[in-house]
Amino acid sequence: MPRPLPDGPLVAFYGDDFTGSSAAMEVLAFAGLKTVLFLAPPSAERLRAFRDHRAVGIAGVARSQPPAWMDRELPPAFRLLATLGAPVAHYKACSTFDSAPHVGSIGRATEIARGIFPGDWTPMVVADPGMGRYQSFGHLFAMAGGTGYRLDRHPTMARHPVTPMDEADLGRHLARQTALPIGLVDFVAMKRGEADAALARAREEGAAIVSLDVLDSETLAEAGRLIWERGGDPVFAVGSQGVEAALVAYWRAAGLLPVEAPVARRAAATRIAVVSGSVSPATAGQIAHALDHGFAGIRLDARRVVDAAAFAQEIGRAVAEARAALDAGRDPLIYSAAGPDDPAVAALREAVQAAGLDPVLASERLGSGLGRALREIVLSARLTRAVIAGGDTSGHAAMQLGIDALTALSPLDPGSPLCRAHGADTPLDGLELALKGGQVGRPDFFPAVKQGGRAPA
Structure with a gap:
């Protein structure tokens, strides 16, 4: 039997930039889960104004900041999210993994969060097929102009002005930013129904962070299952809006969430x-x-x-x-x-x-x-x-x-x-x-x- 969805907040997340944070909000909100995204850590009064929401996010600018900034600014934000008691906490990183040891370090952010959110292992989901992001054997691929590129050959990310990507293997890339051991559950194990065994092996080998491949709707839902059913309560996850997409895919597949009808478009604006x-x-x-x-x-x-x-x-x-x-x-x-x-x-x-x-x-x-x-x-x-x-x-x-x-x-x-x-x-x-x-x-x-x-x- 799938683990039921409790009442109250389900997901609490911190986004390392504003656009990515709105992407995480989008996934949850259009799945029928009322979501609010704060643009700074909210006061207790502002939290009460949105107390009926099932997901709460804080949009930040960590992607453009050095580790010293993270050491100062992230702990209070994470502690605030922890007070919500949501079963899933998430550090939302860019779906092209924009980061480096000296700026936007996803590794350092993960280290800080693991000191606040208890748990034996940290799931990592970066791919999201809905956004044209795919992960195979730990390597990330992204679409651009209708063509898929390995991330280190991507026309934008390979030439990013601040964090150029020269490594598509996310485990190798992340290892430059943290000493935490990194494991992998690949799509082959998922397709063969061996994801639980692969996860157990990764954890037995000492992995603190386990990267989860996502290639399609099946592996997306399987990644969500591993987070929800094997991640612990609470679970701290790192990755893109793929974390929310994976959870929603699994919750729907397990009958925990209905499939929502398309959201109506807004009326046209006279000027923008x-x-x-x-x-x-x-x-x-x-x-x-x-x-x-x-x-x-x-x-x-x-x-x-x-x-x-x-x-x-x-x-x-x-x-x-x-x-x-x-x-x-x-x-x-x-x-x-x-x-x-x-x-x-x-x-x-x-x-x-x-x-x-x-x-x-x-x-x-x-x-x-x-x-x-x-x-x-x-x-x-x-x-x-x-x-x-x-x-x-x-x-x-x-x-x-x-x-x-x-x-x-x-x-x-x-x-x-x-x-x-x-x-x-x-x-x-x-x-x-x-x-x-x-x-x-x-x-x-x-x-x-x-x-x-x-x-x-």
């Missing part, structure tokens, strides 16, 4: 505003598509980020142009670059190096500036819907909006739902907001947000 700090090829294609379909492109000179006063002036210029575009009946799209090959990317890197500015600080300043711009635009034009594009950008930008939580409203593309913004005392309470990771979404993503979603197939 978009800000983007992403340099991914996917976002570049989305920017090009939007500009070809009437959006007003406003290029931000990101080089000016090296001087705070000059950058404030640059943000002011972009806001003024955005207001003019809205007055002319067009949707403004402020962006810092159009893909990794945009000369603006190299120019920004050179400017940061020449100024001796910490690249992490430069990223924070860019994202925060875009957030301030978006807030001014939304308030002055009384917009009801907006988009922030870029994983690191979304975290820093969203924190400038004066909101403290998100709930999912409607699907757009996998990993990026349309959300409702919440705030106890802010004029942006009720804003409809999409946070889009760099690699997420089809080319027409921005117009789809404006239309409230996509027409049923």
Whole structure:
């Protein structure tokens, strides 16, 4: 008999960036489990406002931070989540495993969490077929432009400006970040019905973290079974929104959750505003598509980020142009670059190096500036819907909006739902907001947000 779902919170998670956190929320919310995503550790009062929710997340910016930051900031966030008593706790990492020993260390975050959440072993699920992520014999593959790539040959991840991926074997990659022993349950064992035996062997060999292959719906549900039935109570898991996808797949297969009907799309918005700090090829294609379909492109000179006063002036210029575009009946799209090959990317890197500015600080300043711009635009034009594009950008930008939580409203593309913004005392309470990771979404993503979603197939 499957282990039943208890009352109260089922999942408590911390996300290492805002876009990935909204992806985890999406999986649970559209499975019929009310989920709230806080943009900072919430007060007891704010938690009580969402006390009927079955899942609670905290979106963070750990992906762009060094281990010393994690040592300071993650323990209180994890301890807060532990007070919820959810049977599953989760450190949500990017589905392309963006991380390195010196920045965004998933290994260090796991070490910290294991000191707070008891358990003999830590399941790790990174793949999620719904997002075009697949794991075979411990190696991660990701789709890009309709083609699957081993992660160290992926057109974006192999060239990531902060955490370039040179190793597709996630166990090897993670071993650079932690001394915790890492094991594997591969898809062959799962397909043969030998997953329990493979897990037992990995644990007998001393594995503290056990990576679970996922290739299809069968292995996804099997990964969920291992987490729910063999992980302990509570269980601490690490990985992408694949953790939530695996749990939902198993809960549905076991009859613990019904198969939900599709969620209705939202009505179209009259106007929207978009800000983007992403340099991914996917976002570049989305920017090009939007500009070809009437959006007003406003290029931000990101080089000016090296001087705070000059950058404030640059943000002011972009806001003024955005207001003019809205007055002319067009949707403004402020962006810092159009893909990794945009000369603006190299120019920004050179400017940061020449100024001796910490690249992490430069990223924070860019994202925060875009957030301030978006807030001014939304308030002055009384917009009801907006988009922030870029994983690191979304975290820093969203924190400038004066909101403290998100709930999912409607699907757009996998990993990026349309959300409702919440705030106890802010004029942006009720804003409809999409946070889009760099690699997420089809080319027409921005117009789809404006239309409230996509027409049923």
